[in-house]
Amino acid sequence: MKLKEVTLRHLKMRMKSPFTTSFGTMQDRDFILLEAKDENGNSGWGESVAFHSPWYNEETLKTNWHMLEDFIIPELLNREISHPNEVSDILSYIRKNNMAKSTIEGAVWDLYTQDQGISLAKALGGEKSKIEVGISIGIQNTVDDLLKLIDEYVTEGYKRMKVKIKPGWDVEVMREVRKHFPNVSLMADANSAYRLEDIDRLRALDEFDLMMIEQPLASDDIIDHATLQKQISTPVCLDESIHSYEDTRKAIELGSCKIINIKIGRVGGLTESKRIHDLCKQHDIPVWCGGMLESGIGRAHNIALTTLDNFILPGDTAGSSRYWDKDIIDPEVVVKDGFITVPDVPGIGYTPNRKTIKQFTVSEKTFS
Ligand SMILES: O=C(O)CCC(=O)C1=CC=C[C@@H](O)[C@@H]1C(=O)O
Numbered sequence: 001m002k003l004k005e006v007t008l009r010h011l012k013m014r015m016k017s018p019f020t021t022s023f024g025t026m027q028d029r030d031f032i033l034l035e036a037k038d039e040n041g042n043s044g045w046g047e048s049v050a051f052h053s054p055w056y057n058e059e060t061l062k063t064n065w066h067m068l069e070d071f072i073i074p075e076l077l078n079r080e081i082s083h084p085n086e087v088s089d090i091l092s093y094i095r096k097n098n099m100a101k102s103t104i105e106g107a108v109w110d111l112y113t114q115d116q117g118i119s120l121a122k123a124l125g126g127e128k129s130k131i132e133v134g135i136s137i138g139i140q141n142t143v144d145d146l147l148k149l150i151d152e153y154v155t156e157g158y159k160r161m162k163v164k165i166k167p168g169w170d171v172e173v174m175r176e177v178r179k180h181f182p183n184v185s186l187m188a189d190a191n192s193a194y195r196l197e198d199i200d201r202l203r204a205l206d207e208f209d210l211m212m213i214e215q216p217l218a219s220d221d222i223i224d225h226a227t228l229q230k231q232i233s234t235p236v237c238l239d240e241s242i243h244s245y246e247d248t249r250k251a252i253e254l255g256s257c258k259i260i261n262i263k264i265g266r267v268g269g270l271t272e273s274k275r276i277h278d279l280c281k282q283h284d285i286p287v288w289c290g291g292m293l294e295s296g297i298g299r300a301h302n303i304a305l306t307t308l309d310n311f312i313l314p315g316d317t318a319g320s321s322r323y324w325d326k327d328i329i330d331p332e333v334v335v336k337d338g339f340i341t342v343p344d345v346p347g348i349g350y351t352p353n354r355k356t357i358k359q360f361t362v363s364e365k366t367f368s
C-alpha cells in the first residue's frame with residue numbers, strides 16, 4: 001500500500017456542556033482530522049487527540065500539525081507500506097510526539113483493514129462483539145450537580161462512573177457519592193493533582209471501595225506512584241505517565257500501579273497499544289481504554305482496540321451523544337444498557353460524514 005495523498009483538517013466542535021478537570025475547563029474541542037488516500041483512491045481516517053493547549057501533555061494541535069506537515073507526512077507519502085505495524089518503526093527516529101504519529105498510524109490501519117476486507121477490531125486480534133462502557137464526569141459546581149449527573153448516567157446504563165477529583169474536591173465529594181450510590185462501580189481521576197505529601201488524603205479514599213484512582217501523582221512519575229501504591233489499598237491506575245511498552249514494563253516492575261489506562265494517542269498508535277495490552281496481560285494487569293473527548297473517528301479506533309481480551313474494565317468510550325449534538329460519523333456511536341455493539345464491517349466500522357466534517361472544518365491542507 002502507498003499513501004498518495006494526505007489531507008489535514010483542523011476541526012472545531014462545540015461540546016454540549018463544558019468539561020472541567022483539575023487543570024481547567026474546556027468547551028470547544030479543536031482537533032486535527034487526517035484523511036489518507038491510497039493508490040486505489042480509498043480513504044483512511046485518523047484523529048489527533050492532542051488538545052488546543054498543553055495541559056494534558058506537551059503536545060498541542062499546532063505541534064501535531066507541524067510534526068505531521070514537516071516530518072511525518074513527508075516520511076510516509078509514496079512509501080511502500082505492507083503492514084501498519086511498520087509505521088511506528090519508520091517514525092521511530094522522531095522522538096516522542098506520540099499523538100502526531102498516532103494520527104497517521106490510525107489512518108493506515110483503516111486503509112489496511114478496508115483493503116483486507118476485515119474489521120479493525122479483528123485485525124488487531126479482538127474477539128468481543130460488544131464492549132462495556134463507563135463514563136467520565138468533570139468537576140462540577142456543586143456536589144448536588146454531580147449526584148444528579150451520576151443518577152442520569154446510572155439510569156442510562158453506564159457501567160462505571162469516573163469522577164474527576166482535585167485537592168478540596170475529593171474525600172468529602174466521594175463520601176457523598178458513595179452514600180447515594182453504595183453499589184455503583186466508582187473510580188476517581190486526579191490528573192496529577194497530588195504529591196506524595198498528600199498521602200493521608202489519598203489514603204482516606206480507601207474507605208470508598210473505588211475500582212481505582214487514576215494518575216494521582218505527577219504526570220511524569222512512576223517512582224512515587226510505587227511508594228503510594230504500597231501504602232493505599234485502592235488500586236493505582238496510570239494514565240499520563242505511560243507513553244510506551246518500555247514505560248509499562250518499568251511501571252510493572254516497580255509496582256507503580258495495578259491497572260493501566262491505554263490511550264492510543266498517548267502511546268503513539270494502535271501497534272504500541274496492542275504491545276502494551278499484551279504485556280499487561282502477561283502480568284495480570286487489567287487495562288481499559290481511556291478517552292480524549294474524541295469525535296466519532298477517534299472513538300471508532302478506541303472501540304476496535306477495546307475488543308482485545310485484557311480490556312477487562314469499562315473504558316471511557318461514551319456514546320457520541322455524550323459530547324456532541326451531531327457527530328461526524330454514520331451511524332453515531334450508541335451505548336445501550338452500558339454496551340457498544342462492535343461493528344463487523346471492513347475498516348473502522350463507521351463512515352465519516354463529509355458534510356458534517358466540512359461544517360466543522362476551520363482550515364485544511366492537502367499533501368501529495
Ligand atoms: O473522552 C472521555 O469521555 C474521557 C475524558 C477524560 O476523562 C479525559 C480526557 C482528557 C484528559 C483528562 O481530563 C481525562 C483523562 O485524563 O482521562
Ligand SMILES: [Mg+2]
Pocket residue numbers: 189191214215239240290
Ligand atoms: Mg486520566
